[in-house]
Amino acid sequence: MNGDVSNRDETTLIPVSSKSVVIVAGSSFSLPVSVYRTNCVIQWEFQSIKYDVLFGILKVDEMEENGSYDPILPLSQYSPDEVHCGKLAIEEPGRYVLLWDNTHSWLREKSVNLKVEMTQGTRTMNEMMDYSKWVCRDSLIVGGCGIIVCLKCKLLVH
Numbered sequence: 001m002n003g004d005v006s007n008r009d010e011t012t013l014i015p016v017s018s019k020s021v022v023i024v025a026g027s028s029f030s031l032p033v034s035v036y037r038t039n040c041v042i043q044w045e046f047q048s049i050k051y052d053v054l055f056g057i058l059k060v061d062e063m064e065e066n067g068s069y070d071p072i073l074p075l076s077q078y079s080p081d082e083v084h085c086g087k088l089a090i091e092e093p094g095r096y097v098l099l100w101d102n103t104h105s106w107l108r109e110k111s112v113n114l115k116v117e118m119t120q121g122t123r124t125m126n127e128m129m130d131y132s133k134w135v136c137r138d139s140l141i142v143g144g145c146g147i148i149v150c151l152k153c154k155l156l157v158h
Helices: 125-135
Strands: 013-023 028-035 040-049 053-060 069-078 084-090 094-101 110-119 139-142 147-150
Touching: 013 028, 013 094, 028 040, 028 110, 040 053, 040 094, 069 084, 069 094, 094 110
Parallel strands: none
Antiparallel strands: 013 110, 028 094, 040 084, 040 110, 053 069, 053 094, 139 147
């Protein structure tokens, strides 16, 4: 499958990352995720090996010059050797960070296996308008249902 996501269903899971990481004692691992549409869902599963790890989700406050973060899912402690799964509906586009934190440990590094996926989300009315103009200059959006009809060539796009 190519990288074009324009024809994917809004509920199709798109892989973000799947990897094993080692988080050195006193540090953290962050996975940035850019969300471009409303009603996107970020889904994750992870497992730390032998030792606990903290996990949370932050939103980058782009209005602040220093790039501060707003906690969306506060950091919580997760026990080792269990698979932890979750999902979070993201209401507004922006930059988010999934954070695995080991700053509480002075001696032990943490090995974490993780997998993160997301849905594409809902097209905004502006996106549908832009897309309809790209499809055909004479196109029209029918109601709020997201169907685009070209008045000239009778092309129907959903």
